[in-house]
Amino acid sequence: MNLNPVGTHCILELYDVDPPLLDDEPFIRSAMEQAAGKSLSTVLKVTSHKFEPQGVTALALLAESHISIHTWPENRYAAVDIFTCGETAKPEQACAFMVRQFKAGRHQLNVLRRGVGMDPERGVVPIEEKSPPAKESVLCPVHN
């Protein structure tokens, strides 16, 4: 893995989603794979599970890290996370795509920086090491 290990981990909450979308495993897998494309990431493997009586989990193993989606149709809620390392991926674009794709009435996005505590004397110096805070939090307004 030659990508810069300092990464961006987007923690996305999707609220007020139509329940049938959240119970549609093929739709969710497809949305996840399209989201990977939007983030300029490469999907290596996908796995998913349909729960009874409802709910889906889907995981994508990326060359750049992972995407996960867990849904609760009965609560109109999906928990998404999109974690990418390297300098070219655009996980925020994938989050915006997911909000649109699931037509979420409300959403919340927290953006975390990963790996910023690496010791430069013991490894490659992450290029962004000196610039970002350890964690950034972005609260999104109600989505229309």
Add this chain to the structure above:
Amino acid sequence: MNLNPVGTHCILELYDVDPPLLDDEPFIRSAMEQAAGKSLSTVLKVTSHKFEPQGVTALALLAESHISIHTWPENRYAAVDIFTCGETAKPEQACAFMVRQFKAGRHQLNVLRRGVGMDPERGVVPIEEKSPPAKESVLCPVHN
């Protein structure tokens, strides 16, 4: 999925880990499966990928959500996340296990609450809705 959707998402950084451990795919898969046990969670599916020249990603799909591990042996670093929903899982126990198992010289744990913004008028009222903050952050001391 009948578990309470309000969940706990542990974002764990492992630093100063011996590189061979971080390039050992069977060890990493085993650690992840054992960690699921420590968190009182049930593994439904596991997938992993060995990168060239080095690095491993492993994902576990749990009945309670997921565990992911991404490693950078060249940086002595692993990014772990353990996300569980429901009232019985103990993801913090899994994090403590991972720190021990990888003999991390340093680690950092951020604990996020997921799904706390659900609208009780549109779904099941999450039982912890009134108590926790939207996000808790716990910085751990240097591990000896």
